[in-house]
Amino acid sequence: MRKFLLFFSLFLLSYNVCVLGKQSNREVSIQRARQTLDSLYAHYSISGSSLLRENFPFTDHYSATYLANGGQDNTANPYSYLWPFSGSFSAVNALFEVTNNNVYKKMLDNKVLPGLEEYLDTSRHPYAYSSYVRTAAPSDRFYDDNIWLGIDFTDLYALTKQNKYLEKAQLIWKFIESGTDNNLGGGVYWCEQKKESKNTCSNAPAAVLALKLFKATRDSSYYRQGKALYEWTKKNLQDSSDNLYYDNVRLDGKIGKAKYAYNSGQMLQAASLLFELTKKDRYLLDARNLAKACYNYFFMPFTSSKGESFQIIKKGDIWFTAVMLRGFIEFYSIDKTKTYLDAFKSNLDFVWINARDNQGLFNTDWTGEQKDQRKWLLTQAAMIEMYARIAIVK
DSSP states (O other): OHHHHHHHHHHHHHHHHHHHHHSOHHHHHHHHHHHHHHHHHHHHBOTTOSOBOSEESOOSEEOOTTOSOGGGTTEEOSSOOHHHHHHHHHHHHHHHHHHOOHHHHHHIIIIIHHHHHTTEEOSSSSOEEOSSOTTSSOOOOBHHHHHHHHHHHHHHHHHHOOHHHHHHHHHHHHHHHHTBOSGGGSOBBSBSSOTTEEEHHHHHHHHHHHHHHHHHHOOHHHHHHHHHHHHHHHHHHBOTTTSOBOSEEETTSOEEOOOOHHHHHHHHHHHHHHHHHHOOHHHHHHHHHHHHHHHHHHEEEEEOTTOOEEEEEOSSOHHHHHHHHHHHHHHHHHHOOOHHHHHHHHHHHHHHHHSBOTTSOBOSOTTSSOOOSSEEHHHHHHHHHHHHHHHHOO
């Protein structure tokens, strides 16, 4: 019996290797996205709710370091904050786009979006999504949190042509407009309750959202606003020495000089969209310079213990990397340079084997050397999104 079981196990292993060997890269990436989505819902779901936990293993007391209000840190939080939850929207959206499988449309309508509505705050005007569920004490409302949702709603409208999704994106845009003024010559603030800085993470994706809304509606006001936000961010937050983008500028003019992958990645996407819409060479030049700068700064040479050599993405926030990938994919649509996406594919192949645990969850160190004791919801959602998006690329 033992010999039979050993033989059968070896047969299954050989069969799976054979089948996977015959699968296209696209099919493998989709399969990985699906498996990771299953792992996400297996470990972060809450029985009887469309909401999700923020971490696995779960603890209801943790420090959410990304909030503007320190008073919201280390409190009892049975649910994820909005930003990590929103990653599930992007993840399922990307799977729906690449597969056109109605299973993911139903998942969006019956699970993801009902959960998202738990964050919608209609007690303050304009309406917008709060950083925590509306049944709790009122929480801050972040412009960037809402912009990411607006992008997803606009993408979902483009896929389905259902007006209910466009209406949500337009509701969010009204909130974004309310976060602008003439201080520093324009731009969008980061947090509604703490209007102390204007950040690349609110302005670059706002440009992307506006340009996507223009493509969806052909309303020229969106184009004008998207172009203006792009130019404002380039003028106020680009480091001319390397073409990358700083994090923020305070109202006193002081620059926060940290450089994050998603900030430059969103400006790369905005430049690519502007070139697509205008065919003006200056936007193509901006995109080319920024793509090269991102590759030089956020990737580094790496050789694994097995002798595999490639440019690995430096350790950082995995969701930032996923948003940077959006920019590289948009750039590829106008330039067809494969170097950058090939590097992403090498990374995603490697981390599937080396940075994933036996529960199907990913560590943040893509070299595979460091393991995370607690795994963040947004990291897992970002991995789903990347596997799905890389499968879209032809």
